[in-house]
Amino acid sequence: MPKLNRAAYDASPPSSGAEAVMRLSMSNVAWAPEERLEACAAMAEHGVRGLEIVPGLFFHAAADPCAPDAATAERALAEIAAQGLSRVSMPSLLFGVSGAALFEGDDTRARLQTGMVRAIDLAGRFGIPNLLFGSPGQRRSPRGRTGRRRRTSPPPSSLGSAMRAQAAGARFAMGANPEVYGASFLNTLEEAADFVAAVDHPAVAPILDLGAMHINGAYADAPGRVARLGPALTHVRYTPHDSWTDASALGDAGWQVPAFDEAVFHEQRRAHALVIPVINEGERIRGQLERIPTPIRRWM
Numbered sequence: 001m002p003k004l005n006r007a008a009y010d011a012s013p014p015s016s017g018a019e020a021v022m023r024l025s026m027s028n029v030a031w032a033p034e035e036r037l038e039a040c041a042a043m044a045e046h047g048v049r050g051l052e053i054v055p056g057l058f059f060h061a062a063a064d065p066c067a068p069d070a071a072t073a074e075r076a077l078a079e080i081a082a083q084g085l086s087r088v089s090m091p092s093l094l095f096g097v098s099g100a101a102l103f104e105g106d107d108t109r110a111r112l113q114t115g116m117v118r119a120i121d122l123a124g125r126f127g128i129p130n131l132l133f134g135s136p137g138q139r140r141s142p143r144g145r146t147g148r149r150r151r152t153s154p155p156p157s158s159l160g161s162a163m164r165a166q167a168a169g170a171r172f173a174m175g176a177n178p179e180v181y182g183a184s185f186l187n188t189l190e191e192a193a194d195f196v197a198a199v200d201h202p203a204v205a206p207i208l209d210l211g212a213m214h215i216n217g218a219y220a221d222a223p224g225r226v227a228r229l230g231p232a233l234t235h236v237r238y239t240p241h242d243s244w245t246d247a248s249a250l251g252d253a254g255w256q257v258p259a260f261d262e263a264v265f266h267e268q269r270r271a272h273a274l275v276i277p278v279i280n281e282g283e284r285i286r287g288q289l290e291r292i293p294t295p296i297r298r299w300m
Contacts, residue, residue: 022236025050025088033060040083050088051080053128056095066095066118077126089130089173089235093119094138101138102185112138116161124168130235131165132173132207136183158199166203173235175207178215188216189225196232205232211239 026048031039036057043051055065058076062068068076080087094100097115101108123131165172176192177183186192189206196206206229213219226233 023050023086023088024048025052027052027054027091028057029054029091033057037079040080040085043085044083049084049086051085052089052091052132053087053126054092054095055090055122056092066122073126087126087128089132090119090123090128091132091134093131093133094135101140103140113161117164120161120165120168120170123165123170127169129170130173131170132175132235132237134175134177136177136181139177139183139185158204159201162199162201162203166201171203171205171234173205173207175209175237176212176216178212180215189213189218193229193232205234208233208236209239210237 024047026043028036028039028051040051043049055068057065059065059068059072061075062072094112094115097111097118099108100112100115102112103109119131122128162172174186174192174196176186176189179187186195189208189212193206196204208222208225208229210219210222213222213225
């Protein structure tokens with residue numbers, strides 16, 4: 001059975017003109033593609049009618065999940081329609097886009113913009129109303145944090161992206177990325193709300209990310225933030241995680257993961273990556289490393 005409790009729960013109101021009620025949804029990042037039918041059936045059984053779509057998982061059978069062929073798309077949509085599920089949001093907007101960044105030069109910004117256009121067009125094609133812009137790795141200043149104005153001021157392309165999203169029947173939902181994620185742009189809900197106000201476009205809205213508020217120590221203010229954001233708020237995210245109560249758990253010795261001073265990211269260097277589970281694995285990681293063939297360990 002898929003671990004549905006590990007999903008991100010999203011509550012998104014319907015599009016403009018409809019009654020503003022919350023619609024409970026779940027993200028398909030919580031299960032593997034081969035578990036999708038069982039997971040969707042469980043959602044329907046428990047009255048969850050919305051689905052957050054990660055393209056690489058939802059259109060996993062397509063050669064390019066961000067531009068799925070008609071037959072693959074039809075099958076995927078038919079599977080969720082059979083359970084009465086609707087499409088409410090889409091994260092992973094820069095899936096498969098390399099060398100994209102917001103603050104590291106014209107070329108990287110152009111790559112990011114190209115990725116955003118692709119995401120907008122995909123959302124428009126399949127009627128996905130909320131585009132969730134997280135991407136902490138692409139939202140870092142090249143030399144760290146450089147002052148509040150830089151971290152909240154919208155880049156010049158923001159209005160153009162908003163207009164394109166509006167034409168596609170979608171909106172950008174701007175989330176806060178806490179500093180522990182390695183981000184240095186819009187780290188708090190307040191900064192995300194300031195960004196939305198600066199763009200001042202109906203296709204750009206804030207996300208109320210309760211997990212980020214927990215990490216930032218601001219969860220107690222959630223009721224007040226809902227009241228202050230009012231109709232501008234279109235998306236609420238709830239991602240269960242043990243580290244909510246203490247952000248330092250990300251580097252706590254109890255996890256058997258060493259603390260770190262700085263998050264370092266590098267551009268892609270090879271066509272493939274070897275991914276090793278480390279977090280909360282304890283002694284198991286030593287055995288896993290020992291089973292890796294020696295030539296691969298040397299390559300790492």
